[in-house]
Amino acid sequence: MHQVIIIGTSPLAIVESIYLRKKGKSILNIDDKKVPGGAWVTVKYPDIPEVEIGCHVWSYNRKTYDWLEEFFQMNLGVHESQPKIIYKNKFIPYDxxxxxxxxxxxxxxxxxxxxxxxxxxxxxxxxxxSLLPAKYKYPIKGAKDIHFNVKRLIEKNQLELLMDNLVEVVKVVKNGGQLILEGGKVVPFCEELVLTSLSRIKRFEFEDGSSYAPTYREVNYIHRHLIIKGNIRKRFSYLRLMNDKVIHRISDMTSQVKGELPDGQLLICVGLFEESYNSMSEREQEDYILSNMKQHKLVSPDATVLNSDSNVFPSFYTPSKAFEEITRRSNSKIRFLRSTDFVYSFYNQLQRYSSLLD
Ligand SMILES: Cc1cc2nc3c(=O)[nH]c(=O)nc-3n(C[C@H](O)[C@H](O)[C@H](O)COP(=O)(O)OP(=O)(O)OC[C@H]3O[C@@H](n4cnc5c(N)ncnc54)[C@H](O)[C@@H]3O)c2cc1C
Incomplete structure (x- = not known):
């Protein structure tokens, strides 16, 4: 039996696993996906083996950037063009x-x-x-770098993972707890269960006989990747659109796949609102995205879409009031790692994780 079980295999869940392992604990990470990495995975598109799954931006925190760079052994680059918000056609620094x-x-x-x-x-x-906008950083090859290093760390630290298994129910018992997986298999732990903000458990059952079923905020993150023939007119990395009914984010991922695309082609990723995605045809989405990018003078007027593909990533956010309720009722046998923001989730653990660099 493992002392600690961690739900998920996101970079945070993997670092927590390494940290506890170095403290001598026996750990198991369980994830319902087939591939480790959580939200930081890649998709194949169309002939490029690894493309970042969606538009991402990392919040600014210099100390955490340094730690991430050193621990994950990956190079972070300052965005050539800093992330921006588009509000009423004005480009405003994201900062x-x-x-x-x-x-x-x-x-x-x-x-x-x-x-x-x-x-x-x-x-x-x-x-x-800050009077001057802070310099936001991101891995040079995007989520591909993160995903590569997560897999490297899993191997190097010989972490034990149980993939492709959904935990449905958590039962807290006197000496630990039991996880009931989809299909009925029971996996016990004898000390602690670690959850993140994006862990989704149908029902918790506590020692006093009470139970709790959190209501999750469900978000389907939908992204369309497009190969565009044309040139960039206005450099951009990550744009957050504030007044658009169809598009909420646009990222230029061309530099992440340098050498993998012919000259004159761009790899663009666009976050779409679910309602618009469901009500528009693929062609309508492509046309809308291209005309929006031309309207904002992001690409040359002669730009055309060569092909595109979309993916849907369902996510379930635990309401923060549920954290305290579950921790209290489980007599602290269940612990949460807050994780809605990548950089800040590591910042919150930096004091604990600093020993991992020794
Ligand atoms: C689509 C998406 C986009 C994001 N974009 C950004 C961004 O741009 N910038 C930023 O700073 N942060 C972003 N975040 C948040 C950031 O990814 C998280 O901080 C980070 O991934 C922490 O990981 P996590 O373990 O909480 O969640 P995740 O990375 O989602 O990993 C959780 C994993 O656990 C699995 N899982 C959940 N419940 C169960 C269960 N019951 N049984 C088995 N497996 C389970 C999930 O399927 C998933 O694989 C994003 C998150 C998502 C989901």
Whole structure:
């Protein structure tokens, strides 16, 4: 029997596994997907073996960037063109969002006399102000680099994984707990179960006979990759569109697949709203995306779509009030790692994980 079970094989779940293993614990990671990596996986498209599955951006935190670079042994590059928000046809530095949200949080918490929050501002990575936009970084080859290094670390640390198995029910018992998998198989643990914000468990059953079924926020992340023949007019890396009913994000992934595409072709990834995706044909989506990119002067007027493909990644977010409820009712046998933001989720564990660099 394992001492600790971790749900998922995302980079965070894998680093937690390595950390606990170095503390002498026996660990098992369980994931319902066939391939480890969680949201940081790649898709084959069309002749390129590994293309990042969707549009991603990493929040800014210099200390965490340094740690990630050293621990994962991957090169992070400063985006040639920094991430931006498109609001009413204006290109605004993405970093401004951090300033605006920081001011909003401080005002809201001051009005509520939340001194705890105000005292802990220095330890909150998302509360920051900068006159000049911070320099956002990302792995040079995107999720391909992350995925490669996750697989390398699994092998190097000989981690034990149980893939392609969905955990449906968690039962907390006197000396640990039991996980009931889809199909009925039971996997026990004797110390702790570690979940992340994106773990989805149908039902928890506790020692006192009570049970709890969280209501998850379900989001289907839909992305369309396009090979476009044409030239970039305005350099961009990651764009967040604020006033569009069809597109919410656009990323230029051409540099991630350098050498794998003929000259004059671009690899663009576009995040689409589910409703629009379901109501438009593939051709309509391609036409809409291309005309939107031309309207924002991102690509040359003669640009054409050579081909495109889409993927859907369903995600289930645990409501934060459920974290405390589940941890309390399980007598701390269930622990959560908050993980809705990649960089901040590592920042929160940086003190613990710093020993992994020794
Ligand atoms: C589609 C998507 C896009 C994202 N984009 C960004 C971004 O641009 N920038 C950013 O900073 N952060 C982003 N995030 C958040 C970031 O990916 C997470 O911080 C990080 O991946 C942490 O991993 P996680 O384990 O919580 O979730 P995931 O990476 O989703 O991994 C969880 C894994 O556990 C599996 N799983 C869940 N429940 C069970 C179960 N009951 N039984 C078995 N397996 C289970 C899932 O299928 C999945 O494979 C994104 C997340 C998603 C899902």
């Amino acid at each position: 401004l969002k951090a300033n605006v949200l920081s001011v909003k949080a401080i005002i809201q918490n001051s009005l509520k006399f939340n001194f705890e929050f105000l005292k802990s501002i220095r330890s909150k990575p998302d509360i920051r102000f």
